[in-house]
Amino acid sequence: MKILTCPLNGPRNISEFVWGGEVKIHPPLDCTDEEWAAYAALENNTAGVVREWWYHVPTAYWIIAERDTVKDVILRTYPARELFKDRVDYDAPAAPAAGDTPRETP
Amino acid sequence: MVFALLKYGLSKHYPAKHQFPRPRELKKSYDVVIIGGGGHGLATAFYLARDWGITNVAVLDKGYLAGGNTARNTAIIRSNYLTPEGVRFYDESVRLYQDLSNDFDLNILYSERGHLTLAHTDSAIRTMRWRAEVNKHFGINSELVLVDDVKRLCPQLDCSDTVRYPVLGALYHAPGSIARHDAVAWGYGAGAAMRGVEIHQRTEVIGIEREGVNGTGGKVTGVVTNRGTIKCGKVIQAVAGATTRVADMIGLKLPIRTIPLQACVSQPLKPFLDKIIVSGSLHVYISQSSRGELVMGGSTDPYALYGTRSTLDFKEGLMMHMLELFPYLAEVKLLRQWAGMTDMTPDFAPIMGETHVQNYYIDAGWGTWGFKATPVCGKRNAEMLATGQVPDLIKPFTYRRFPEFRQLGEKGAASVGH
Numbered sequence: 001m002k003i004l005t006c007p008l009n010g011p012r013n014i015s016e017f018v019w020g021g022e023v024k025i026h027p028p029l030d031c032t033d034e035e036w037a038a039y040a041a042l043e044n045n046t047a048g049v050v051r052e053w054w055y056h057v058p059t060a061y062w063i064i065a066e067r068d069t070v071k072d073v074i075l076r077t078y079p080a081r082e083l084f085k086d087r088v089d090y091d092a093p094a095a096p097a098a099g100d101t102p103r104e105t106p
Numbered sequence: 107m108v109f110a111l112l113k114y115g116l117s118k119h120y121p122a123k124h125q126f127p128r129p130r131e132l133k134k135s136y137d138v139v140i141i142g143g144g145g146h147g148l149a150t151a152f153y154l155a156r157d158w159g160i161t162n163v164a165v166l167d168k169g170y171l172a173g174g175n176t177a178r179n180t181a182i183i184r185s186n187y188l189t190p191e192g193v194r195f196y197d198e199s200v201r202l203y204q205d206l207s208n209d210f211d212l213n214i215l216y217s218e219r220g221h222l223t224l225a226h227t228d229s230a231i232r233t234m235r236w237r238a239e240v241n242k243h244f245g246i247n248s249e250l251v252l253v254d255d256v257k258r259l260c261p262q263l264d265c266s267d268t269v270r271y272p273v274l275g276a277l278y279h280a281p282g283s284i285a286r287h288d289a290v291a292w293g294y295g296a297g298a299a300m301r302g303v304e305i306h307q308r309t310e311v312i313g314i315e316r317e318g319v320n321g322t323g324g325k326v327t328g329v330v331t332n333r334g335t336i337k338c339g340k341v342i343q344a345v346a347g348a349t350t351r352v353a354d355m356i357g358l359k360l361p362i363r364t365i366p367l368q369a370c371v372s373q374p375l376k377p378f379l380d381k382i383i384v385s386g387s388l389h390v391y392i393s394q395s396s397r398g399e400l401v402m403g404g405s406t407d408p409y410a411l412y413g414t415r416s417t418l419d420f421k422e423g424l425m426m427h428m429l430e431l432f433p434y435l436a437e438v439k440l441l442r443q444w445a446g447m448t449d450m451t452p453d454f455a456p457i458m459g460e461t462h463v464q465n466y467y468i469d470a471g472w473g474t475w476g477f478k479a480t481p482v483c484g485k486r487n488a489e490m491l492a493t494g495q496v497p498d499l500i501k502p503f504t505y506r507r508f509p510e511f512r513q514l515g516e517k518g519a520a521s522v523g524h
């Protein structure tokens with residue numbers, strides 16, 4: 001059994017979580033189709049330390065974990081709000097590019 | 107045969123055949139370099155040499171021959187997929203498989219068993235009917251059968267309605283088969299080596315040399331390995347779980363995630379299970395090998411990993427459902443377990459063909475379903491390398507389908523179906 005420490009619920013069996021894939025940078029809303037497809041489909045698939053989404057199913061809570069995909073160890077977990085400060089407003093006119101700040105992934 | 111038995115039974119020296127020449131130095135240059143000596147790479151080399159007379163070819167593998175997923179798969183061969191592109195492709199592969207033992211003069215233990223994909227829900231029945239119709243359209247022997255026929259075809263299966271997910275019916279594919287996976291790789295490797303192809307084990311590709319890279323992909327000119335740099339005309343990569351690491355060397359980003367797939371076998375039993383049984387809803391599949399072992403597996407691990415460890419979670423989840431289908435297996439012991447690193451795509455179809463780099467080709471995205479495609483990949487990759495034209499059968503699998511929003515949607519047939 002592998003333990004993942006949830007910032008809300010403490011150490012839990014990893015089978016209580018669903019893996020959500022790597023954290024990606026949301027492209028600006030007026031991006032090209034090609035950029036959007038890249039965001040939606042392409043993967044870094046890093047061999048090494050990655051930052052990714054995990055979802056604690058019983059409490060419906062999304063978290064971020066830093067994990068080594070070669071050594072199979074979880075290095076750090078924290079609430080998603082540490083990374084994502086503001087929401088993407090899909091109704092607003094195209095927002096300026098967010099630079100390197102990650103934005104909330106839908 | 108009888109005399110040979112007598113002669114060599116009495117003699118101390120058995121005439122063991124050396125199928126692979128001893129390792130030697132890398133040459134300075136090759137017409138074609140194949141990265142990855144799994145089934146796909148070796149098959150590509152075989153058809154290049156046999157069908158196109160191209161023998162100045164090197165197959166490079168960082169480990170030992172066919173020690174990747176080719177050595178780890180559960181050897182299910184079938185063509186009853188869901189998309190027309192998939193069905194056509196796998197159909198050619200199954201036909202090639204049927205002649206392989208003769209082509210190689212080596213018995214690959216190809217064994218036609220009949221393949222049942224069980225349906226436990228109305229929606230699964232609907233998907234099976236859809237698959238059967240697509241299959242029949244392409245002349246594939248495939249039909250939807252209801253529970254009475256499932257009982258007749260596989261009386262070993264618990265088809266009662268006292269279980270949590272009773273069997274309602276199945277997609278029945280009579281040509282569904284298994285084969286000895288190692289023999290497939292050896293046959294291709296030996297056949298290629300016999301015709302002059304060089305196979306270099308423990309030769310890891312660590313870089314790709316290109317020219318004319320001015321904002322474009324340029325053109326491949328050579329391959330850097332841990333044993334030195336070699337020049338080459340064309341390159342194809344067929345490295346399964348290592349796809350991203352090699353594609354990174356030409357700056358090609360792909361929709362691939364490396365996720366382990368685990369499997370296990372039981373202690374050998376007398377032959378009792380002829381059919382190959384798969385349940386997508388229960389995430390399990392099982393067949394009995396020619397050695398009598400029950401070969402079992404399920405869906406991929408719950409998260410990406412570059413590793414081949416086995417987990418208890420996998421076995422508990424697998425057996426919970428397996429015992430629902432075959433309650434009397436509860437007493438049987440497991441013998442071995444293992445895992446392979448699969449290169450999973452989001453639409454459960456492969457990624458093949460040209461890349462943005464001239465003369466650099468790819469054979470990837472074979473996830474949990476690529477053993478059955480070994481012959482057709484080899485044959486069509488060879489055609490592509492020899493003619494410079496992408497064969498029609500391969501065209502739909504281009505990585506460009508993602509930016510162009512033309513995904514293939516093979517999930518209904520490939521996720522746990524193998």
Ligand SMILES: Cc1cc2nc3c(=O)[nH]c(=O)nc-3n(C[C@H](O)[C@H](O)[C@H](O)COP(=O)(O)OP(=O)(O)OC[C@H]3O[C@@H](n4cnc5c(N)ncnc54)[C@H](O)[C@@H]3O)c2cc1C
Pocket residue numbers: 141142143144145146147166167168169170171172173174175176177178179180181182183309310311312344345346347348352367368369403444445446447448472473474475476477478479524
């Ligand atoms: C447990 C399991 C069960 C499966 N069951 C089935 C099944 O029932 N039916 C089915 O059709 N498919 C199945 N598959 C999928 C199938 O095994 C694979 O899709 C197929 O074997 C891929 O073959 P390959 O030759 O492309 O890759 P591999 O056999 O993995 O060969 C790739 C080779 O590339 C080498 N390599 C990697 N990086 C480098 C480098 N930098 N330089 C040089 N060499 C390198 C590796 O050492 C390896 O030998 C299963 C897979 C697993 C793991």
